[in-house]
Amino acid sequence: MIRKRFAYHRPADVTEVIEVLAAEGRDACVLAGGTLVVPELTIGSVQPTAVVDLRSAGLDTIRADGDHLRIGATTTYADLAASEAVAQRAPVLQSLARGITGGPQIRNQGTIGGSACYASPSSDVPAALVALDARLRLVSVRGEREVPAKEFFTGACATLRADDELLSEIAVAYGSAQVRFGYYKLKLCESSWPIATAACAVTVRADGVCTAARLALGGVAAIPVVVPVEDILVGTTIGETELTAVAARAEAAVVTPWSDVLADGTYRRGVAGVVAKRALSRTTLPTPP
Secondary structure: OOOOOOOEEEEOOOOOOOHHHHHHHHEEEEOOOOOOOHHHHHHHOOOOOOOOOOOOOOOEEEEEEOOOEEEOOOOHHHHHHHHHHHHHHHHHHHHHHHHOHHHHHHHHHHHHHHHHHHHOOOHHHHHHHHHHOOOOEEEEEEEEEEEEEHHHHHEOOEOOOOOOOEEEEEEEEEOOOOOOEEEEEEEEOOOEEEEEEEEEEEEOOOOOEEEEEEEEOOOEOOOOOEEHHHHHHOOOOOOHHHHHHHHHHHHHHOOEEOOOOOHHHHHHHHHHHHHHHHHOOEEEEOOOO
């Protein structure tokens, strides 16, 4: 039961959303899927003067736009898992969505944009967006801007989004036919939050030689950790020697590890290399169109 009264808005489009956010100010709470916000409202850890429900704002689309895949902020994990466009262009997000903790109920309700804006260190989404070099579109009555995912996350449950801004969509550039994607998540049990995640995008020529690589870790620090791996992988066919070197680099990259009730920072740093290595070992080509 939510005991504190607040104004409830359910805007019909993006224009109405940003007008409400501008009027309500910093005390407004944006509701996407509600899997995290509703429990907070129930226990009273957040007490907004207004709730802005995005479910009627038309932000649940996945569409191709030139050389980008554009994913609406209220697209659910279930939508990502079922999308052929995601399978063909950003299969990391499909792997992530199918393995979201909480089962069908959370996959049908939780949203990619809500997770990005909540920015929990243990969430699956932030590191995957960083590995994909995604860009997040923020709109307000003042205008709009696109922010690279690697800059969007600024701390534990903190982002660059201003109080009057709406995250409307996430843009992922199409990779070439040679881009392979990998994702791995470590957690205590099926129902627990992740302890550590790793997502990667690796470009490989027909002869098996790597020409580009991106790797990001989640859960191990307050914000996603970008692991510089191009100097290790580019120009190689990525064998055990390279994977071992990446594992060592990943562990070293976790300078200020995250601790919570699931695991302390020492453990998280210790498993960072293993998770990174497993994500790279699982790289696969996207599903052909």
